Amino acid sequence: MSHTEHSTLIRETMADWIRNAWDYSLMWVTCKVFGLAVAIFASLMIKRRMSHDNGIAATGTVRILDNPNIPLHRFFLPDRTFPCRIRHATATFLDDAVKGIRSMSIKFSDHHLESPFDLQMNTGEKSLFWSAASFLQFARMRKQQYGVQYREYYRKYPDGLDGAIEAIRENPKSFSDLRYYAKTPFRFVGEDFIPRYAKYRVIPGEPKTEETGKLKNPDPREIPNQRVAAHNPRGRNYLKYEYRDRVKKGPVHYLLQIQLRNAATDDKPEIFNNMLPWNEDLYPWHDLAEIEITETLNWNESCRTTFSLTHMPESLGIIPARSIFDYNSLNYMRAQSAVAHKARLLNYRLFGYPPEIPDNDNRNWSDWEKPPRILNRTYLVQKKN
Amino acid sequence: MSGKPPSPRQDPYAKYGGYDNVQRIYRECIESTKPVPSGNRGVLKPKLKGFHHLDIAYSKMVTATPALILDWLYETYDRVRDQINQWAMDLFPRYPKIWGPKEKDSVIVGRTTYASREDLGTPLHHMRVEIWARTWWLSWRRLAKGFSDHDGNFRLKYDLRTARSVAVRKIRAEVSQKYYRYSKTGQLSPCYCIALAIPIPKSDLVGMQYNLRDIQIDIWSYRPDSPIPRVKIDDLQDEAPEKYVEGRDDAITDQFIPVELIKLRHVVQLRAHPDSLTIDQIQRDYPPNLTTCLEKRLPGYTRSDMFFGERMMNGMHALTFQPFANAQTKRKAEHYQDVDPDHLYHVVNWGYQGYDHNDIYAFPTTEMVFEIQPGDFVPRPLSITFTGALSAFDRDPYQERTFFPTDGKKWMQAKRVARCVGGLISEVDDHFARTHVNVEQYAIAAFRNLRLNPIASLLLPHLKEVSLVDHTADRLLISQEFGYLPRASALTEKGLHQRVRDTLGMLNWKDYEPMRVVNDHHHYAKAETLFWKITEQYIEEFMGENAAGIRMHWAEIYRMSQDLVTHSVPDFNHHHHLHGLEGHDKEVKARCMSYFEHRFEHKTHTHREHHDGECRALSPITRQANFADLDDQAKTEDWENLKELCCYAIHHATFLHSWVNEHQHDDIGEVLYCSLGIRFGEHPDGVLRPESDHKIALDPLRATQMLWWSNLLSRTEYGAITKNPDGDVNPRFGELLQEHAEEFERYGISVDNIESRTNI
Numbered sequence A: 001m002s003h004t005e006h007s008t009l010i011r012e013t014m015a016d017w018i019r020n021a022w023d024y025s026l027m028w029v030t031c032k033v034f035g036l037a038v039a040i041f042a043s044l045m046i047k048r049r050m051s052h053d054n055g056i057a058a059t060g061t062v063r064i065l066d067n068p069n070i071p072l073h074r075f076f077l078p079d080r081t082f083p084c085r086i087r088h089a090t091a092t093f094l095d096d097a098v099k100g101i102r103s104m105s106i107k108f109s110d111h112h113l114e115s116p117f118d119l120q121m122n123t124g125e126k127s128l129f130w131s132a133a134s135f136l137q138f139a140r141m142r143k144q145q146y147g148v149q150y151r152e153y154y155r156k157y158p159d160g161l162d163g164a165i166e167a168i169r170e171n172p173k174s175f176s177d178l179r180y181y182a183k184t185p186f187r188f189v190g191e192d193f194i195p196r197y198a199k200y201r202v203i204p205g206e207p208k209t210e211e212t213g214k215l216k217n218p219d220p221r222e223i224p225n226q227r228v229a230a231h232n233p234r235g236r237n238y239l240k241y242e243y244r245d246r247v248k249k250g251p252v253h254y255l256l257q258i259q260l261r262n263a264a265t266d267d268k269p270e271i272f273n274n275m276l277p278w279n280e281d282l283y284p285w286h287d288l289a290e291i292e293i294t295e296t297l298n299w300n301e302s303c304r305t306t307f308s309l310t311h312m313p314e315s316l317g318i319i320p321a322r323s324i325f326d327y328n329s330l331n332y333m334r335a336q337s338a339v340a341h342k343a344r345l346l347n348y349r350l351f352g353y354p355p356e357i358p359d360n361d362n363r364n365w366s367d368w369e370k371p372p373r374i375l376n377r378t379y380l381v382q383k384k385n
Numbered sequence B: 001m002s003g004k005p006p007s008p009r010q011d012p013y014a015k016y017g018g019y020d021n022v023q024r025i026y027r028e029c030i031e032s033t034k035p036v037p038s039g040n041r042g043v044l045k046p047k048l049k050g051f052h053h054l055d056i057a058y059s060k061m062v063t064a065t066p067a068l069i070l071d072w073l074y075e076t077y078d079r080v081r082d083q084i085n086q087w088a089m090d091l092f093p094r095y096p097k098i099w100g101p102k103e104k105d106s107v108i109v110g111r112t113t114y115a116s117r118e119d120l121g122t123p124l125h126h127m128r129v130e131i132w133a134r135t136w137w138l139s140w141r142r143l144a145k146g147f148s149d150h151d152g153n154f155r156l157k158y159d160l161r162t163a164r165s166v167a168v169r170k171i172r173a174e175v176s177q178k179y180y181r182y183s184k185t186g187q188l189s190p191c192y193c194i195a196l197a198i199p200i201p202k203s204d205l206v207g208m209q210y211n212l213r214d215i216q217i218d219i220w221s222y223r224p225d226s227p228i229p230r231v232k233i234d235d236l237q238d239e240a241p242e243k244y245v246e247g248r249d250d251a252i253t254d255q256f257i258p259v260e261l262i263k264l265r266h267v268v269q270l271r272a273h274p275d276s277l278t279i280d281q282i283q284r285d286y287p288p289n290l291t292t293c294l295e296k297r298l299p300g301y302t303r304s305d306m307f308f309g310e311r312m313m314n315g316m317h318a319l320t321f322q323p324f325a326n327a328q329t330k331r332k333a334e335h336y337q338d339v340d341p342d343h344l345y346h347v348v349n350w351g352y353q354g355y356d357h358n359d360i361y362a363f364p365t366t367e368m369v370f371e372i373q374p375g376d377f378v379p380r381p382l383s384i385t386f387t388g389a390l391s392a393f394d395r396d397p398y399q400e401r402t403f404f405p406t407d408g409k410k411w412m413q414a415k416r417v418a419r420c421v422g423g424l425i426s427e428v429d430d431h432f433a434r435t436h437v438n439v440e441q442y443a444i445a446a447f448r449n450l451r452l453n454p455i456a457s458l459l460l461p462h463l464k465e466v467s468l469v470d471h472t473a474d475r476l477l478i479s480q481e482f483g484y485l486p487r488a489s490a491l492t493e494k495g496l497h498q499r500v501r502d503t504l505g506m507l508n509w510k511d512y513e514p515m516r517v518v519n520d521h522h523h524y525a526k527a528e529t530l531f532w533k534i535t536e537q538y539i540e541e542f543m544g545e546n547a548a549g550i551r552m553h554w555a556e557i558y559r560m561s562q563d564l565v566t567h568s569v570p571d572f573n574h575h576h577h578l579h580g581l582e583g584h585d586k587e588v589k590a591r592c593m594s595y596f597e598h599r600f601e602h603k604t605h606t607h608r609e610h611h612d613g614e615c616r617a618l619s620p621i622t623r624q625a626n627f628a629d630l631d632d633q634a635k636t637e638d639w640e641n642l643k644e645l646c647c648y649a650i651h652h653a654t655f656l657h658s659w660v661n662e663h664q665h666d667d668i669g670e671v672l673y674c675s676l677g678i679r680f681g682e683h684p685d686g687v688l689r690p691e692s693d694h695k696i697a698l699d700p701l702r703a704t705q706m707l708w709w710s711n712l713l714s715r716t717e718y719g720a721i722t723k724n725p726d727g728d729v730n731p732r733f734g735e736l737l738q739e740h741a742e743e744f745e746r747y748g749i750s751v752d753n754i755e756s757r758t759n760i
């Protein structure tokens, strides 16, 4: 190598190092500031989650299956059983009947916060955003009014629109028949120490159960309109009631599945992109665990039950990100929400829980009916029977 | 010019000093009446505010000293600003390099469409789209480039990290039209003209796809309110799809201000004292033209039969002579007993019948019979028949009167009326309809569709600016309120529109042939044939060299063909135009059609297509968007079609227009010799009166306007093919013309006067 080539290499390495340091610092600051802002302005002041306030939690057990297709991992040891909590929710609206994204979160413990393993999943194989930067745009462009939102976002980002079409469920029959995907991959280092990436999903215990609520012939221009359709007889809490009744009748079963791929140094960043599902022929889904839900929890406990991406063993944790444009920055940002969880739980303790969603005709609402102030302990809402 | 004596019987040139003397003086007069650029521009010289500010009354001129100083200051400011922009471009050049790593991770998508109501959502294909970033220190970084596809969609890959770099201050998308230019060495290079630039907020770029959605560009739309295909131009200054090149306006300023000032003085004087100017005074104030020059040196010659025949054959009129045997006429060969029937030719100039007209000016249908002997002989007029009103006392539109050379003074007067009718017909049918509006329909279809196809570089230089000049002509020439023709001729604005529409209904690129050469003296037809052959050779060479590219982007040809056919007027000759007409009306309409048919040598049997239930005037070029999908026969045919269309469009925009435009000054540059309108006057003989009766001539205001007009058209030329001042015409075309310069010279044409486009 000649002298000039050598100095060019040094210069380029230095420049790259500076750029990376800048990118990482920017991500660190952005995500911290974002977490703190959510903690102060949403959780602490108005006791809100980021989006999934309208939900129902339940408890049961999770049993790891003995599946030879999954490399042995010390956390997912065959037949290992955990008590578990799950929480189903409808995103952003306090109304189950809107056309919206539904979610399922799992916690491998029967505690409202602490757990060795949490997962947060939404309907749809694709997401509506793909990086911290994209998520910030998504949040900035929500502009919700009367049940219509993300109009500008969908117009600018066709992939976001595709994701929405994929993920929105209209009038599903039950939370229990939907499929939920944790779209951004996680790390998976098993007993063989081969680095792998993992994606998780949950399907009904009886895999042939038909998924209800998928959009048929969607009109892209209508996607921002998530309002309850005219003459829709379903109430504001119909999915929660249905789920409560279902669990009362007998246990509800789910299957937790995992998709794995080997990590390589020449992997393209696109494999981490939550908008691009992995090819199922190459990376098939394997049954990882059985979930059995036996009891639903009341509203206050449902509010209190909180999930975090930091609740994972290190060998299953999130994949490090380099910048806010990195697809893994999404999980990095989610992992900064611990402070927000604490702030919300603190608010509950100091000022009480938010009111249960009433069965009234205030449809398509995204906020609590009485704007809560930091000091109001109780909400003046009629007690439900 | 003139050939030998028309018949051996007697030498009519004898009284003018012989044929050679006439020819010498003719040449000298042509030379001496050529335009001389004034070229004396200065701060305090009057200024014209551009071509589209001309008016038949008061053109927008700057004449007052304070205004001139202000204008100079503004121009200086403009120049300084341009200079600064130039420096800025030199200082911060736009390098072609695309920034970022080879593998781009993100995409900007969108679609280019037309903007007008009528074209809403119609894709604008093959537009160039580029993404540029500007740094804090003002340098440019190109992030992506590409073209919109056949449906207007584009996908430009860019590197997100480069776009979101801290160095970048602003990002914008630029949509441009592609043009071509030739270097002095004949090298073709593309150039781009920005049609629209859209800012993209830097923070909006977060990876994956970013959608610019429909980018609506307001260019090259069809006018929704016109039955003929015209370009929509709301405001010539700011909202036209193209602009005149700078040299065009400079040429007007250089050459036309003296004429403009004469007219301005006349208009002001006539408004104040209507009787203070006579036709003779007005004529004297303008520079001499061919006929005044000749008349001064050879008194009586310009009113002679020889000169009449000469100009009808080789002047602005350039009539299409029909062999008498084929002509549909009531006249019989027996009327011309001393003439060989094979040498008899017949011409009709259709007048006002069937067209909306006023009752001030005469515009009778004129039938002329000529003897044209084989060899170098000028046509000899034998009879002139008028159909229609000749005086204010008898307005029967179907009355007929025939005049013969033996009629003495009446024959002289009939020739003047025939010249005037011919003048108006040349102006409306040949000049405005055939070379302006007709070329405009090719221009709009070409500019809307040709971008990546090499045919763009062939056709566009010849089709530019015609839409602009036509837009000006709508006001200056056609408009009932402001235009010249409705005030100074028999046709109203409505009549002019009807006439233009009918003319277009008879014109088609397919099966066009240059005018048939009648005898050796038919210089016009010979020159046209020569030019046509040169153009054919030029196009043949060009299409041979660029065959692959033309086939690759055949879709553009297909779309151009569709635009041409669907927007063209209904074929005028189609039988349904006669449907429902009875008796006399049917006969008149049929005769009118026959006039157009012969004038433009319309081919009835050419294949045409129906659109919206009507047979269209223009034939399609091809029926497939993909050249490979054509069968072998269609491949050959459609390829030939394209050649034919290019040849036709170029031929009309260049040679035909130059001819009729340039000869205006020669043939309508003397009020009493020939004007576009001749008034009925107040005498029972109507228009059949001597030149001394100024009541039938144009009134002084129209007279000065007509002289102004003929000077404007013939004396402000710019953009000859051989000179190629804008560098956009393939130099090969100029070379081919130069090779035949001598032959053109024999026909009285200087190749350096053939303009590359219809722009005046």
Ligand SMILES: [Fe+2]
Pocket: B431, B436, B657, B661, B713, B758, B759, B760
């Ligand atoms: Fe013209």
